Amino acid sequence: MSIPKEGPSAGITSATVLLSAATSRKIKSDLAMTGELTIHGEVLPVGGITEKANAAYENGIKTIIVPKKNEKDVENLSEEIRNKIRFVFVEQVDQVFKEAFVGSPMIT
Incomplete structure (x- = not known):
């Protein structure tokens, strides 16, 4: 099954999926992520945080x-969403990997 993706906000998701495929590590099922990724591993801001958080909330995503x-975009979300979803703020892709995979943290 193909999952449509567009724009740079799928950068950290694409990197996580590739690492999962290469290492056979499972990604947490109740997790969503968004963020642009540079070639140096820096995670850059993206648009549409409100819409993405609302969609995640409606689909039972926990993190x-x-x-x-x-x-700041997360601070502007409704209190209900901020109380129901755990937001993990990252600056580097290794932080994404440590949060995303099931079991022990990734060695990066």
Whole structure:
């Protein structure tokens, strides 16, 4: 099954999926993520945080990995969403990997 993706906000998701495929590590099933990724592993801010958080909430997602530079966007979300979803703010892709995989943390 193909999952449509567009734009740079799928950067950290694509990197996580590739690492999962290469290492056979499972990604947590109740997790969503968004963020642009540079070739140096830096996670950059993206747009649409409100829409993405609302969609995650409606689909039972418990944790969202978000660029640290989008922290203000998360602060502007409804209190209900902020109380129901755990937001993990990241600046580097290794932080994404440590949060995303089932079991012990990734060695990076």
